[in-house]
Amino acid sequence: MNLTSLAFIVLLFATACGKKEVIPANKNESPDPPVVIVNTDTILNVTYESGQLNSGISGVRATVAPGADAAYLINGKNSKHGIAHKVTLGNPDYYSAEAYRSESDALENQASLFFPGMERRYEFSVYLKDWEQWNIANTPYGDNIFQLKVSGGDPVPVRLLTKRNAIVARYDASGNGTVISDFRPQINKWIDFRIDVKWTLDNTGYFKIYTRYSDEENYTLRLENLNARTFTGTQLANGQKGYIKWGVYREAGKDINGNVIINDNVLSRVAYHDNIRIIKLPTQF
Template sequence: MEMKSFIYLAIAGIITCTACGKSSQPNASPEPRTPSNPSSQTGTIGNSDTILNVTYETGALNGGYPDIIPTKATASDAASLINPGRSGNYAIAHKVTLGNPDYYSNEAYRSEADALNINDALFFPGQERRYEFSLYLKDWEQWNAANPPYGDNIFQLKVSGGDPVPVRLLTKRHAIVVRYDASGNAIVIPDFRPQINKWIDFRIDVKWTLDNTGYFKIYTKYQGEQDFTLRVQNVNARTFTGTQLSNGQKGYIKWGVYREAGEDSNGNVILTDNVLTRVAYHDNIRIIKLN
């Protein structure tokens, strides 16, 4: 049989993305702003390794992603846009007031956005991901030592189905801490009070595993700093806490404010926190594929 020649051609496609310019106003005090024509906007992706990039420059509470839920709380100001953002025109503000049912959703006092319905943004064992976001603790009142040290969640890497949260960041007393798996915890920022009303950039690198070959590393960069600083790392660890993968379990991100309030024996909320209202801003939420 006559031999046929096969020619394999490698075609290199170069895609050039020009990012929208974002004005830098690091010292400006953000103010609430009503989103303009949000339904006509679309989200932006920075490069081929960026899976999700929520900048809020679309002027929409969902960052231009139809499948992002800005909040499930019903209060009119539970989620709003503020101006300026971390490095551009907009960021999202989440607000929660303890004891007010309009800020109560999913069995807790919370106002959080999530990307549960964006398939590419989900995480599963075997993946390696970088998560970035910027946080602004708006007029964050100080904790009173006479009250219990309740925590306020500000960012979560969760799994569906009720298993322990793999990684979540929260304020407690005057620190920002990380809780992971069923009982792990560590201090990320010992005293955040000098950073109130300033932007803090966070980076979390994770290798998601079901055995002890995984890791997570948490970095921060304060306003005015050029480089990230490694704050906490947990290596040689199981990082995906889910036990129901066969039932469609998935990992996803959440950002906003989730307040941990106490309850009495009848399930009534005990409002012993000296601060009833908390407001946090988030911007530049990114997921980057590392492997």
């Protein structure tokens, strides 16, 4: 046997030994296809690990409230950084866009915008910092902590807010439902939220809202709205777009002259947010 033939035999033997045989559970079945991981499924990932209030992402805005502490960095959820938003009723430092609010948004981040026909997953973590309990003697207008909005003033498609001692969802012009019936045991703890949405202009859309508490491994479905029109915008021809907001937006009453009525027992609210993600559905991993 010459040296060339011997080298060929050695190569065949090494190749055969290096293969891993895949044996179906049933001989009539084919092996499972390989799992395909598509990194581009994540459209937006705001972690604040850059140490910047916009997480170093173009088109993400921390707040438009003028107060020096309307938005600031904090220790995140199992990470170095997250963001805090603070609002004090009656204080102009926390008044912007005709309301007492301090909210981040991704209005100018083109990739994260949503339009009819898209299917998306929105995730975020929130920490209700020293959240004082509702006082029954005062009107509970509510404090928004996350919004899926459309530009142009149409009804908000989906928003989450605290109302009395619950976290509720408001959607479209009059839809509402309870997500967490009593959030008080979760004060000063991180809560993970997940919202899956199919954006439509007809009744083929849906949204599903999930939560996961700090001592839980899996998400729990809390509220869903199926066979629904989810994109509430009516001005698409004029450049209308859907976008996300997170922070604190304090709803308040107004008198007949349009002046804000301050009658909440809690003047200041602070909420932390972290790990704001947008994922393209259906996921491919």
